[in-house]
Amino acid sequence: MKAVVHVMLKQGVLDPQGEAVRHALGALGFGGVEGVRQGKVIELDLAETDRDAAEATVREMCEKLLANTVIESFRVEIA
Incomplete structure (x- = not known):
């Protein structure tokens, strides 16, 4: 059986990696x-x-x- 998490x-939790990706996309011309x-x-x-x-x-x-359930949520899929 396979599980995907x-x-x-x-x-509300700051996402610095997401913000870096957003900035990089803008720099690459993806407005x-x-x-x-x-x-x-x-x-x-x-x-x-x-x-x-x-x-x-x-x-x-x-x-x-x-x-880390304090700052992260998760979703489980069973296949």
Whole structure:
């Protein structure tokens, strides 16, 4: 089973990497980009065969390691 985790900074948390990307896009001639938020995608290959158990395990992984839940939110997709 495969899990995909999307991690993003929460709204209201400053995103210096996103701002750097926005600035660089403007310097390259891509006008009109008013904001950029940068996150990360984590793909996991799991031995688990039960979808609900896999999602619960991945959520626990996110809360303990993969996301800093104080400043980041995450979304889990199980495929």
